[in-house]
Amino acid sequence: MNPLKLLKAIGFWLLVVVIVVYAVFPFYYAILSSMRSGSALFQVVLLPEHFDFSNYIAVFAEQPFARNILNSVIVAVSVVAVSLFLGVTAAYALGRVSFRGRGALLLMILAVSMFPQVAVLSGMFELIRRLGLYNSLPGLILANLILTLPFTVWVLTTFMRELPKELEEAAFVDGASPWIVVRRVFLPLMWPALVTTGLLAFIAAWNEFLFALTFTLSNEQRTVPVAIALITGASQHELPWGNIMAASVIVTLPLVVLVLIFQRKIVAGLTAGAVKG
Amino acid sequence: MVSFAAALSPIFWGDQMVHQSELTRARLRSAWIFLAPMLIVLALVAAWPLLRTIYLGFTDANLSDPSKAQFIGFDNFLAKYEGEWSGLLVDPQWWNAVWNTVWFTVRSVTIETVLGTIVALVLNANFPGRSIVRAAVLVPWAIPTIVSAKMWGWMLHDQFGVLNTILQNLHIISAPVAWTANADTAMWAVVIVDVWKTTPFMALLILAALQMLPSDCYEAAKVDGINPIKVFFKVTLPLIRPALLVAVIFRALDSLRIFDLIYVLTSNSRDTISMSGYARQQLVDFQEVGIGSAAATLLFIVIAIITVLALTVGKVRLAEDTAR
Incomplete structure (x- = not known):
């Protein structure tokens, strides 16, 4: 050399x-x-x-942190389930059937993903209060859908469009209804796309802060990011940094492990969602 | 037999055509049924709140009793009472938030683009352990924004922060810096954390573009012995420019709506508060739903204009490419 x-x-x-x-x-x-x-x-x-490990014990002893984790899990899992269900059905219509206004509809969905969260904040606040969902987990699940639904629909539509046409034609000739076709023919083929979009939706809901901060009031209803942001010590100038770091590690470690396991799928999903969308 | 088949075929074809169009109609019908739930949910969580926010921006709504809201026209934006101008457009706090947001967006997106390109170029090279490096690069992306704000808040701590210690040991600074509290450095602290958190996304997008490049022009350049830096600026950069543009627009739109990082890292201080932060402060802290909604509407308009411009530019570029 x-x-x-x-x-x-x-x-x-x-x-x-x-x-x-x-x-x-x-x-x-x-x-x-x-x-x-x-x-x-x-x-x-x-x-x-x-x-x-005393900081780790203190985090759970000094505030309802276990409850916060459970809240985050409930919210994120529900958001993923609802988004994927609505996403798959909509993606079938948008990806497999050509109808007038399809392009405009896709563009509209893309536009929603550009909304700044704060632009819907007061309207969403009003809606959630009217539905009686203020300071509750269903309220957060509903609000989070605006973040996850557009890209779920978008990525699943792109994926569904690529599948060969013969698949469903054979099933239709056999007299299967569209619902059966989606469930029996497409769903088994869509696992890779579902895992990717599901993971991205999970991470988005798990990390969401603005809605969770604004639409909850009591410590028992808070999700993890809000709980961590609001950890305070004896006085405002004495933040318990040890506890905050312990809480941060607890909520981040599973995420980092997930991301490392599904590295390839996430990279594919991120770039598909961005480059094509 | 042949003629029989020939005689039958029109019927057969006709039958299939009827069948086809029935199928098409059935599919169309089911398409709308399949779309309906998603459209209803999207209307409920996106269209309705957006329209209500825009409407509330034209009222004097208060958080304590929103039902008493009255329509006041453009007064939240600009109004004149006894010769005194009032409203958002003359509020120095609002313009301060606008300035902070733009300052932040320009710095952070520029640095991210440069760092993201460097990281992408490294990841695009062939070397042992590449997948480990790529995994490591993904770590900041996986960390929740609030957690990264707290982690960096601790690292940037004025008395006990590791950054001050390292910089002092290297004799770069002589006294500890109060990164997040000092007016001169607070915004830079936000930029530092944002760059750390979002460079992976940038790098991944650029890497995807790099991996789609044809390898032949590189081999030609290599044979001719052209300086790799020159190759990058003359060959690579022009080729990945469209992808780079998309990534920059994405990140810029994201940066313009920043809220959580600033709220946690610098507690929404005057030196760092963003447009989103201002809108939420009016809405929640001051209970001024009307002014908060007006500010949110202005931010929405700014982002909508940039999006439309970006889409138009993208479309023109697309049309140019197909014309070629």
């Missing part, structure tokens, strides 16, 4: 290391901090010295 080539290789690997450290260090440091309490927390260290 000549010196210039060696220099180039070193430069490249240095860049790779910098990227990895930059991406991972903040989460690593959060894990590190979550296992330090008392005055140890205020000394900056870069390597773990001991494992102290």
